[in-house]
Amino acid sequence: MQYMLLMAAVPDAPAHEPDRTPPTEWVEEMQRRDVDRGGYRLRLPDETRTVRVQGGETAVVHGPYAEVAEQVAGIGLIEAADLDEAIEIAAKHPSARLGAIEIRPLWSE
Template sequence: MKYVLLICDDETVSQSMAEIAADPTYQAYGVEMDRRGARVVGGARLRPVADATTVRVRDGETLVSDGPFAETKDFVGGIDILECADLDEAIAIAARHPYASRGCVEVRPVWE
């Protein structure tokens, strides 16, 4: 079954890609994924919220605004798409994600 992990954190303290690559916590997370046999089948780190564009359609009119969709300190900074056995395993994997201890990781099943 596929699940999306929405990786949320405070953008003002988010690590750079180089810091993430060198962080032993991320390396341990990768080892845990391998141990479980879970597969990351997609994902990406997202650009900062300052680069976001929000689109809404109201009464047939397309409204476009700069910035994020919500006023919040935490932002969705990236996604991982997992293929794993069930929700329990997806939750266990999310709990091991390094951002779960600083921000949060939202788990959502994918419609298939």
């Protein structure tokens, strides 16, 4: 099953930790395991817009929808046998130590 990993960043988190595993090492390991399906960093929240259509009217709000300190900073797509493996994969990502990673299964056809 495929899962999307939403990497959340915390605004006051340090930019670098001395013992932090670089994301490239995580990507290389996941590619070796053949579970990596791609991923992308996202631009800053101030460049984000949220779009809603209600009653035929389009409303555009500046910024992300969530009113929280943590904001989604990137996404990753993985292939995992089950949720337990997806959790194990997400826990190894460096972002899990500085913010949070939300795991969402994708609809399959």
